[in-house]
Amino acid sequence: MIYFHSDYCQGAHPKVMEALNKTNLEFTDGYGLDPHCAHAEELVKDLIGKHDCSVHFLVGGTPCNVTVIAAALRPYEAVISARTGHAYVHETGGVEATGHRVIVEDGIDGKLTPDLIDRAYVEYQDEHTVLPKLVYISHPTEIGTIYSKAELTALRRKCDELGLYLYLDGARLGTALTCSKNDLSIREIASLCDAFYIGGTKNGALFGEALVINNPAIDDHFRWMMKRQAGILAKGRLLGVQFEALLEGGENSIYYEMAAHSNRLADKLREGLRALGVRFYSDSPTNQIFPVLPAEAVNELRKDFFFYDWAQASDGMQPVRLVTSWGTKDSDVDAFLDATRRLLFS
Amino acid sequence: MIYFHSDYCQGAHPKVMEALNKTNLEFTDGYGLDPHCAHAEELVKDLIGKHDCSVHFLVGGTPCNVTVIAAALRPYEAVISARTGHAYVHETGGVEATGHRVIVEDGIDGKLTPDLIDRAYVEYQDEHTVLPKLVYISHPTEIGTIYSKAELTALRRKCDELGLYLYLDGARLGTALTCSKNDLSIREIASLCDAFYIGGTKNGALFGEALVINNPAIDDHFRWMMKRQAGILAKGRLLGVQFEALLEGGENSIYYEMAAHSNRLADKLREGLRALGVRFYSDSPTNQIFPVLPAEAVNELRKDFFFYDWAQASDGMQPVRLVTSWGTKDSDVDAFLDATRRLLFS
């Protein structure tokens, strides 16, 4: 069985495991108050070129999203998200559990635009309605697309105009930063967002995300918020140790290297399928691609490959999601392309 | 610096690391739906001698407590806890964040009794008051004491009488099960509680707790509750792999061995201090002990040993907490005793 169903199917990159093994018997203080977290925080700040911010390490993306939103909003305030946004669609109401609404707009290629924010904003402006206050975006989005520098800058301007926070969910940030269509550096992201996180879980960590908060209003007593949301890990140093291993070397780190590898194999898969005449559900330049295949072929492919259906089939065609990761091999991609070729042309 | 400040100061037992290393490159499904979690679940059920229950693996104790309580209670229902209970005192209002009150009673040696439950219960019985529904206990307690079989059985009876759930926080369950004064097996605990967890974080795991739910009313859609509370780990298999390593062999597992080691060194420390005439803040038979030392001696000891003050000093005497773990060495204990002897008798 070859896995294309997600980028969290294996453990960690061997260098991450090596760091965990090497530091395993050290004694340190808990809850993230240890030298590894302090060092990893410096690595993050160097990478983003920004030191007037704070960095918190959390176990996963959902804890990041929920804690940032709960910390940022007054009780009557709300989030604006694309309908495909993870915080809306795949967190079992974690945001609502903290008392806040997620206002959804049908995104364009999974993305929000200034116009969509305006549209959500104008409907909610008296005391009988919630008040939009935080724009939640994913980069790459849940359908693999990315924001350009112009697009993210335009969102920032709109947020400034309306007094909104801009928060970027970077669960797969590495593949956005290293894909061929990208024109947005992590330093620019850091300068444009009130908060964002650098996802580790889906790029070679056992688990863990590095959350950067630029806006002091969101950062106020943030560790209290993390604990209240059950999100402080006792052995917090595990997060520091992993991010040391991931980010050492900055843009030459294994974090960038793994993401580039994932993208290269996704590119290969995409081009290979395109050459077979396959069309795609979304125009993703990153490590998630969404080919639309004959439902019968999909059923055959499922015998040897593990992947998810993405949307309802129609007219006998089934959109699926294929995800590559740092652990995907060229031979995995070759095998999928060979199998698909056989199924489509035999 | 020698660490007695907690049992989460190191990484994991070498056999846990070995298991993580060995399985690191395996591909599995995520979110705990993998063969390692399934196998670890069987190991738990074999150990507790009970198969009509469900087992969930969570990252830490606070997520266990909060998720069980949120799942068990209707909105107007409340928890009864001893004042020292972790869920009350050290989770930054995580329970209240889910909308529920924790009613506190001054425990006896950190423990609840049927009388204390009665006392809490009678005050809350009309629609203007919350309704107590879940009894939260820790075993061992936060001050190291343990429930006897008679005591836990009496709590169960009281809970049955009043229609309450009994939930046991087993963050340090291993040291309760293996200490010299214990007369309560894990099978008995499993038969007496509606839910409890077997703590891994504080006994040799990198992180992770195995939550056992016996009562279907609490277990209903529990994975939805876990996700809503941001408590499902993407690479859930990390929890399964660790508990496989911890529990393989049941009562002969490293889980029991590590806890017994912690207790042996705590016993040695306790007896050594007692021989020096030191008295104790609580009568703990487990791996947390609370000697009361001259404040000046404490300040000196702090230079070489890392530990916490436990309560306010009075009359120049300072209660402190010393915690041993699977990684504590005989020489660490000897060093502490030597230093204390010198300070007290020079």
Place this chain on the structure above:
Amino acid sequence: MIYFHSDYCQGAHPKVMEALNKTNLEFTDGYGLDPHCAHAEELVKDLIGKHDCSVHFLVGGTPCNVTVIAAALRPYEAVISARTGHAYVHETGGVEATGHRVIVEDGIDGKLTPDLIDRAYVEYQDEHTVLPKLVYISHPTEIGTIYSKAELTALRRKCDELGLYLYLDGARLGTALTCSKNDLSIREIASLCDAFYIGGTKNGALFGEALVINNPAIDDHFRWMMKRQAGILAKGRLLGVQFEALLEGGENSIYYEMAAHSNRLADKLREGLRALGVRFYSDSPTNQIFPVLPAEAVNELRKDFFFYDWAQASDGMQPVRLVTSWGTKDSDVDAFLDATRRLLFS
């Protein structure tokens, strides 16, 4: 200034005031535990032809909606509502404040259909998503339309099929029951819904709604839920006294009479405007009508009449909302029609 902006612009029907005056100096117990509430409960049960239910009196519609939803749902469960639904659009996130999502579908004429429920339902079926559990409808809807017997029966069937609760917001129930197009009696509504309320505030009470709960699962400890949501009135008898006055006589009560009066004047206004060639934003047979008028005429009308704009103007045409009530007079309607005629044809 003539008021068409809502049906809560005056105090109460004189007979309601008379009842409050007459009983004012009586001593009774508080919190709704008085003979007037008990009698009003019987009047409600007689009217709906159902005695195996419970009746609670609350101060307003928002408290009814929020309390029913909070009582009915487990934490991870969600509401399905039309986008225009009051609980979604005009309660400042009161539902989310209790931890629950409102899933919105674009309604058809402000109404939900079995297909829309299906559509919402299928997207939310694993532990990463909320679980739809309660269908919220308004009757009449926020744009004045009503459910037919066939439509409500179909919703009930769909709810039974999917295991959902059906809750009907009856803020303006009287005008639904008494409008010319209605084919659905209150007895049928009572037999089809898990819970619904008979709105008093918008039909001649000072304030107050009579909430009927048929499903014991929702009614469990409901007075605890009411108090927790700050919704029990100290002098609860005020609600009982008002509903005695409103409902005495059943279908011959002032409740029905006032609603019929509102509808008659809305009909007159509607037909009058239609005769002037005016078209409407929604096809409402009840006491809220939504004519689309030239923006310039609207600005002129505003000088003598108080009403709200309903939606954005387009092409110089402005949809407005006109609401009649028990206190609206024929002369008020005549004045509006005269003024409009002058503005359109001069």
Place this chain on the structure above:
Amino acid sequence: MIYFHSDYCQGAHPKVMEALNKTNLEFTDGYGLDPHCAHAEELVKDLIGKHDCSVHFLVGGTPCNVTVIAAALRPYEAVISARTGHAYVHETGGVEATGHRVIVEDGIDGKLTPDLIDRAYVEYQDEHTVLPKLVYISHPTEIGTIYSKAELTALRRKCDELGLYLYLDGARLGTALTCSKNDLSIREIASLCDAFYIGGTKNGALFGEALVINNPAIDDHFRWMMKRQAGILAKGRLLGVQFEALLEGGENSIYYEMAAHSNRLADKLREGLRALGVRFYSDSPTNQIFPVLPAEAVNELRKDFFFYDWAQASDGMQPVRLVTSWGTKDSDVDAFLDATRRLLFS
């Protein structure tokens, strides 16, 4: 049956009813945006001698408490209250429903002191614990006692020192202001508290409280908070009309007159019982008194008088609560004293 069980057993003072009757058919805007609320707001500001504050009218005391607390606190922050505090003991966890803990201290005569606040404060000062932020007091307290000017000033100083809000629940404020032992004017209260309310429900209104907020941090978007907590009344003018009637004339208003009447009859009852040798559970100078009577006599008295037991009986003696109101007559008190005299001395 003569009622001493509370001060909410009748409707409203005749002048309040007269005002409601007189304004009943007026048309006004809803939700408190009407001339009567505006006028009542001015009356409140004149009475408290303070115009740099805001005034909101709510339906009851529980909505005031819950909304102020939810508006004032960040998610991890907590309330400090005496154990007898209404917000803790009689609101079914309404505060916890908004996500906040109420930290309780055993009050002294039902009151908090600077020392008790210190005691609560010091225990909660790192990220693993909630952070106390708002001091909740009742004046008079739930056992009838009142704060002196010196006591309230000392609380204010302590709150300033620790950065806490001071909030005063004035459900029975009138009887505090007009009792013989009072040395604290409403102007002083207004200058010392961040927020407080002037209770109408328990002093001659049908319902309603006038909430004064001095601190802009609490007042920020307060109407959004009110609506989110389901606490904006559609016909808000009912609250304005009532407070116009209650407060017209300031310290010569019926608000002061009714409270003074209640106190006079409570004094008469207290002195009469004291003359019979009866002792009291608390030393209350206001309209709630707590005589301790032989349990047998209490059972007899219950046949003709309606009142509540207050605490558990012991040694055959039963503490009860007797409450006088604006509607209590001298003859009611005489009857109770006569009956008691007969029972004690026959």
